[in-house]
Amino acid sequence: MKRSTKLGLGAAVALLGGLGTYAATTSPPLLLSRLDAVMGGGRGAALVAEGVRFGSQDQTLDVWRAETAANADRRPVLVFWHGGGWVKGARQDYAFAGRAFARQGFVVVIPDYRKVPQVRFPASVQDGAEAVAWVRDNIARFGGDPQRIAFSGHSAGAHTAVLLALDPRWLKAADVDPGIVKAVVGLSGPYDFYPFTTKRSIDAMSHYPDPKVTQPIERARADAPPMLLVTSTKDETVRPRNAINLSRRLKALGASAELINYRGLDHEEVVMALSVPFRSRGTVLADSVAFLERHLHPQR
Template identity: 40%
Template sequence: MKRRMMWIAAVLLGLLLVAALAFWLAVRQNGPTVLDAVDRLSGPDTGVELVHRASTGSHPEQRLIVYRGKSASGALPVFVFFHGGAWAHGDPRDYGFIARNIAPEGYVVVLGGYRLNEPGRYPAMLEDTAAAVGWVYDNIEDYGGDPDRIVLSGHSAGAYNVMQVALDTGWLEKAGVPQEAVRAVVGLAGPYDFHPFDTDRSRAAFASVGAGAESQPVNNVRGDAPPVLLVHGENDTVVRIRNSKALAHALQEAGARAETLYLPGKTHNDPLLALTHPWRRDPLVFERVAQFLQAAVPVSVPVQAETP
């Protein structure tokens, strides 16, 4: 009997290891899609629905998606999020988990896309990011959003996009967005100080078109910049934490408000994971982001998720 129980335990352990390996491979192949599925299956029904899709250009990657809580009322602040992917891959349609977790806090959520690879080389990715913010400013009232209370956010390459657009005032000006409409920026594991370009991805996206120091958010800081929250894993080997530290220091030296949350032992995707179920069980990141948003764009009455 004892040997039988040991054999059953070994089989179960083997199945768990196979399942873990399959999950790891799936995440590596298309991480956001897997995260979206896991969040949908493991999280509660937050009563958030997709209310609109729009194109911001002729390229299929120039797109955005609008989400809002079913029971939300009034004009809500807008959380505009841009995906990562080293300016080479990614799709806003895979990031529904951002909307399901942020919208119930009292926001309309917009997931933005931008051209990738050769069509998206600098400054095209910034043109597309600014165009998406411009669309939000011009149209979000139709979907219950307040165009004068916009928060920009992104992960990795997306964090670079929003930070550069928010700090270099020319981008929003060209898009017809008043600087004061962007109330805050949340950067998750973003590259903000990586010139000269020393990786294949950065060389392909920037050096191939002759971009220089002007392309770096750290070189565009200003004292009147919107408040910034930088979240970064201390063990991130994809985008080194020095990027967030350098930007935070430069912003603070210029007189701007820059908050940081550095995560011991965490790597590149952990700040993104922390905004999804079941990883939200560790509330450190999510609660800090929620507190930062509440300070920047106060929500007087939190949206209550619908229950089944």
């Protein structure tokens, strides 16, 4: 098994070298998605809707599901927001994440959202809420169960996922019942980062009159949906204390919160581990799926 994994990574490196200028000018997540497809990540997963428009700001989203799924199915739904420090990233760059969870039986929605400097907080969260409204109204057409919806995301996307789940004002503003979310998986997300010290957080958040509104940890509540908060020991972009502090706060309030701190992974490697080329780096996919399956059991 180890040998086949090493061969796969070697093939990925060789392919990277052969791509030349394309690799140098393509976003790393999009390049990873291409490598993931070449190395078998696309087998068993299908992109069933691409660039679907939603919301008042004319944003777009993609929908992934298993190739064997049917429109009449009622599969659990995962809304996944990509990262990028609130300034970059696009839904199509994270096809590897959509495929990974689709192959595990989820209907996966990956929405875009507006970025800094064109907008600042709370635009990304408002766009996220409107994506959830679209999911509620439309996901059954793609074989998803609107009664079994979970949120996830990486980095800035995890901030959106967790804040939407903790602070009901944003979903209510989009005419969505905050109880719609049944579980949350936050990957390497910033949840406790005030005062703002990085350029990206300053640019995205510092203008807002009440900084506490930007901080998921300040919205922690006893009746929060179950959360899996993932961090890693070598994350120097979003420090592990973000997940650790939020996990402790939720538990102190009596909410259900689990923490995983992967040894040896950095910020990017946590989400990269969802892909076929780097899945051997960590059990992020398996741990996330196990958590989601526990909390998205079929309604009886």
